[in-house]
Amino acid sequence: MRIILMGPPGVGxxxxxxxxxxxxxxxxxxxGDIFRALLRTEDPIGIEVRKYLDHGLLVPDELTNQVVTTRFREQDVHKGFIFDGYPRNVFQAESFDKFLKEHNWTIDAVVNIAAPDEDIIKRLSGRRVCPTCGKTYHLESNKPKVDTLCDVDQTPLIQREDDKPETIKKRLAIYHDQTKPLIEYYSKQGLVITIDGTGTIEKTHDLTIKALGEIK
Ligand SMILES: [Zn+2]
Structure with a gap:
């Protein structure tokens, strides 16, 4: 099966x-994994990518598409894949479609794990971390034993910048901006399966498997 997985930050x-x-x-x-693997080699595409990363620049779509196709040199993805983090926009999606078509491959489904923003904000903003030992907690689902102190070393727990509601809202806004056209693009191809991501990890997994079973 060839699947593209989408979902907002914090949806799991x-x-x-x-x-x-x-x-x-x-x-x-x-x-992320493809980029890291490529940068470890002397591949010309990797060298090109490094030029951008070294200058703190965003890797252009054209180059990202090339990078992704290098992953197909390995046989394991020929039988299927779950793509995560790509394509990120319609341009990348069109280019990926073209690549797949050249190899007579098609996407089976675009799995869109969805949850309302309020849910995600609530989930992420409850996270706390111990600045001493790095142990993570959640104020609702994984509370420390005493107040907001680390169980291991009693250090007062802190909230990471990334987990503050304002930061989460910004990340979600960017995600929605990028993803909306992409969802529309794949909807036109009849590929989008929206999964309710508000339940437990197991529940979301079961819903996904069930939905994928129905398209087979
Ligand atoms: Zn600690």
């Missing part, structure tokens, strides 16, 4: 990708 997309990978027996491919 990474966790779902891992469970889906073992369930469907196809590799979970994240663009």
């Amino acid at each position: 997309k990474g966790t779902q990708a891992v469970t889906l990978e073992s369930h469907l027996n196809v590799p979970h491919v994240s663009t």
Whole structure:
């Protein structure tokens, strides 16, 4: 199966990708991993990418598309994949479609794990971390034993900048801006499956498997 996984930050997309990978027996491919692997080599595409990263610049879409296709030199993705973090916009999606078409491959589904912004803000803003040992907590689902002190070393817990409601709202706004046209693009191809991501990890996984089973 060839799947593209989408979902806002904080919806648990990474966790779902891992469970889906073992369930469907196809590799979970994240663009972050492809970039890191490529940068370890002397591949000309990697050298080109490094020029941008060294200057703190965003890698252009054209180059990102090339980077992604390098992953297809490895056989494991020929039987299927779960793509995560790509395509990020319509231009990348069109280019990826073209690449797939050249190889007579098609996407089976675009799995869109969705949850209302308020849910995500509530989930993420409850996270706390111990600045001493790095242990993480959640004020609702994984509370420290005493007040807001670390169980291990009693250090007062802190909230990471990334977990503050204002930061989460900004990230969500960017996500929606980028994703809306992409969802429309894949909806026109009849590929989008929206999964309710508000429940537990297991529940979301079950819903995903059930929905994928129906398209087979
Ligand atoms: Zn601690």
